[in-house]
Amino acid sequence: MNMLDQYYRINQVTGVSIRFRQDGTVNINACGITAQGNHLDIDKKILDVAAIEELKKYLPAKTPIALNLTGKGVLHKQIEKTEEINQGDFNKILPNVNIDDFYVQNFISGDQSFVSVIRKADADKWISKFKENGFIPFLLSLGPFPVQHIIPQLNVYGNELIFNGNIIQRNDRAEWAEYRYDESALTAFALKIESESINEKLVVAYAAAFQLVLASKLEIIQ
DSSP, X not given: XXXXXXXXXXXXXXXXXXXXXXXXXXXXXXXXXXXXXXXXXXEEEEEEESOGGGGGGTSOTTOEEEEEEXXXXXXXXXXXXXXXXXXXXXXXXXXXXXXXXXXXXXXXXXXXXXXXXXEHHHHHHHHHHHHHTTOEEEEXXXXXXXXXXXXXXXXXXXSEEEXXXXXXXXXXXXXXXXXXXXXXXXXSSOOEETTEEOOGGGHHHHHHHHHHHTTTTSOOOO
């Protein structure tokens, strides 16, 4: 690791997860984390906000944001492992559209690629809203896939992980075998990050923040 990495690390980040509902409304959850040395603390837990403007009640100006978007308008597709998504691969996911009009995320697990896409115009609108409200968005991710980085911290011991509608099936090698969303699916027990309890609505927001804080050490899912 470059010895200068420690000086460039962002030590205080808020992960913000936005789910676009079918009726056009949004559900926003946010989780703030602070890193000091090798220690990481959760210092903000913000649940069920309906608009970015409301976040100003809880977060200071210029807060670094790790943004995660999912729900209506965000498409997830599971395909055979592909190192890089080109126009040909993209046509299998969304026929007859230009890949340049979309942000594309490729999460590889085992021999599978979980490809997530959103129209740039739609994502940029939300990124701009954060800037207009005084925040600094650094990173964009899609869907629950950044959670891969924090699974070892969760009190989950089987191959199935369920939280806030997200259902992740893993194989015996801890690789993702399947992902689906069912709004009614909730965890059967209280989740913890290490020893700290965490609401299941905050898992994705925490994961988004975690990967930004440790950006120099992780293969970021973005």
